[in-house]
Amino acid sequence: MKAVIAVIGKDYVGIIAKVSAVCAECGANIVDISQSVLKEYFTMSMLVDIDGLKMEFTAFVDRMNTLSKEIGMEIHTMHENIFNAMHNI
Amino acid sequence: MISVNNILETIKMIQDEHLDIRAVTMGISLLDCIRADHQELCGQVYDKICRKAEHLVSTCEEIEKEYGIPIINKRVSVTPVSMLCGASGGDPVAIAHALDRAADTVGINFIGGYSALVHKGYTEADRRLIASIPEALSQTQKVCSSVNVATTKAGINMDAVAEMGRIIRQTALLTADRDSIGCAKLVVFANAPEDNPFMAGAFHGIGEPECVINVGVSGPGVVASAVEKAGDCDMTALAEVIKKTAFKITRMGQLVATTASQRLGVPFGIVDVSLAPTPAVGDSVAYILEKMGLEQCGCHGTTAALAMLNDAVKKGGLMASSHVGGLSGAFIPVSEDAGMIAAAQNGTLTLSKLEAMTAVCSVGLDMIVVPGDTSEKILSAISADEIAIGVVNTKTTAVRVIPAIGKQVGEELSFGGLLGSGPVMPVCPLSPAKLVERGGRIPAPIHSLKN
Known part of the structure; x- marks a missing residue:
């Protein structure tokens, strides 16, 4: 199973490092990253494999929500199925 | 990989455009709760709803978190109550209280099915249930009531339509101190669907299975x-x-x-x-x-x-x-x-x-x-x-x-x-x-x- 981590906010040095550090700590394996900076806005979507998570997925969502506050970026952690359902026929 | 634009579109829909799941409603058949003894019937009703819907709210909360999509209401709909009180002959309001208590216990925000289907005519139990609606809605918090007075197949039961005018008015009077809120939980229907997840008109129709999830x-x-x-x-x-x-x-x-x-x-x-x-x-x-x-x-x-x-x-x-x-x-x-x-x-x-x-x-x-x-x-x-x-x-x-x-x-x-x-x-x-x-x-x- 996979999840999408979307990170949005003002760009600065080290955002990906901070997010991926938490992924590693929780056992979420990064499968793909797509990132862009438009004007000063940073947008990243990360696809992570959650089969090896060291915790429940909901606890991982909580951990990411805490990180969101720590690094001052908007972070959405959602199961990939919602995007597959909505955007693929 | 899902495209970034699609990801952002979904997030925007949820965050800025109020996209949500309005209701996850569990339909529960109460036909097996029918007992000749009215008090026993009420006990069975309470127990069955608590048993079936025990994990409804927690499961929905889990899904909300995993998918990041809010589920606003978790609800239960039950077999039209007039069918239950036909057997026991007891006071339908006691069943309304049992429904209300069960709704509190399982943590849902509304329970529907204090209902009667009278599009072609009344049973004696339908009559008693309809007469009890104002009292039931004024004494409970979460119970919703509906009465089907017509279908395309059967025509319109005008006796029931006349009766519902009185019932709506009485319900308003009995809940006048709370902005007549009783009437917000009372629906008069034509061609009522048996699988409706939305309140106040939800009930679990007789063609429905034992238990079902409608969204x-x-x-x-x-x-x-x-x-x-x-x-x-x-x-x-x-x-x-x-x-x-x-x-x-x-x-x-x-x-x-x-x-x-x-x-x-x-x-x-x-x-x-x-x-x-x-x-x-x-x-x-x-x-x-x-x-x-x-x-x-x-x-x-x-x-x-x-x-x-x-x-x-x-x-x-x-x-x-x-x-x-x-x-x-x-x-x-x-x-x-x-x-x-x-x-x-x-x-x-x-x-x-x-x-x-x-x-x-x-x-x-x-x-x-x-x-x-x-x-x-x-x-x-x-x-x-x-x-x-x-x-x-x-x-x-x-x-x-x-x-x-x-x-x-x-x-x-x-x-x-x-x-x-x-x-x-x-x-x-x-x-x-x-x-x-x-x-x-x-x-x-x-x-x-x-x-």
Whole structure:
């Protein structure tokens, strides 16, 4: 199973490092990253494999929500199925 | 990999455009709770609901978190209660209390099914249940009640229509100290669906399985924003935009429904493809109509715009779900829709315009506040008109009107929460008493004979 981590906010040095550090700590394996900076806005979507998570997925969502506050970026952690359902026929 | 644009679109829909799952409703059959002893029956009802719906709320909360999509209401619908109290002969209000207690225990926000189906006539139990509605709704918090008084197949039971005028008025009087909130939980139906997940009209029909999960989606804000983005296109192009948006919204409902059904070990019933507004600004069906090109909802052109919207929502939703059911269409509950409230306040939206609108969309005269001195005969006649629209057009229509006891046109009732607030709307004061008093049945229309 996979999840999408979307990170949005003002760009600065080290955002990906901070997010991926938490992924590693929780056992979420990064499968793909797509990132862009438009004007000063940073947008990243990360696809992570959650089969090896060291915790429940909901606890991982909580951990990411805490990180969101720590690094001052908007972070959405959602199961990939919602995007597959909505955007693929 | 899912494209970044798609990811951001979904997040924007949820965060800025109020996209949510409006209701996950578990239908539970209570037929096996029937006992000759009334007290024992009530105990069985309480136990069964608590047993079946024990994990409903926690499972929904888990899904909310995993998918990042809010599920606003978790609800239960049950077998029409009139069928239960037929066997025991006891006081139906005791069952209402059992339902209310069970709803509290499992943590849901409404429980529907304090209902009777009397489209062709009454059983003795139906009679007792209907008579007890005002008392039951005034003594409970979460119980919702509905009465089906007509079907296209059976015609209109005008005795029941007359009776419901009295019941609506009594319910308003008994809950007058709480803005007549009892009437917000009471629906008079024509062609009531058996698998409707939306309150106040949800009940678990007799053709339904032991237990089932039905899901109602929402998303007026998402559709409004898509219409706005579409710009100056023609109606064909606009209908396409709405269809595509409805598809996306419904796919999410389907995902939540199948996930919930899997985790709870309960079969998936239907997704109700409805645009259900909330009083939150931006989550309004009226705003969609206005973005389509009306100065204000209720002006000439409203019915045409709504007809297209309703049809496009259904067409888009249909392909997105394996089973579509319930009410499925655009809702126009006045007090629950910021745009409708505004239009009713300045007089653009009238009762007669709403009646015309209900001929082309889902539900009916919904959450409409009328003057407190509106007579029971007028309440019955308002219902009869609306029910006739449903019967002749082979569709569900419902009436949920709230007489604002002690208030007049220009004043307002406020229920709070999703039920919102509504201005008192004028009704024609001339008397339909003679028609209502005739009683009997209006025969089924010719096109009901399809065999």
